[in-house]
Amino acid sequence: MGQPVEDGLDPILAYTAGAAIEQLQWSSTQPDWVAICFSTKLQILRD
Structure with missing residues (x-):
């Protein structure tokens, strides 16, 4: 973080x-939610 990405745009x-993210899944019925799996953890995040 702290460095601009391609085209000089910063992420929203x-x-x-x-740890390294092993799996990422967006909800097909609730697009504001995403599940992220890493190490032995599961996190469910809302945009």
Whole structure:
């Protein structure tokens, strides 16, 4: 973080997990929610 991405645009949202993210899934019925799996953890986040 702290460095601009391609084309000089900064991300609107950023997330840092405690380990490499192994799986990511957006809800098909609730698009504001995303599930992230890393290490032995599951986090469900709302945009």
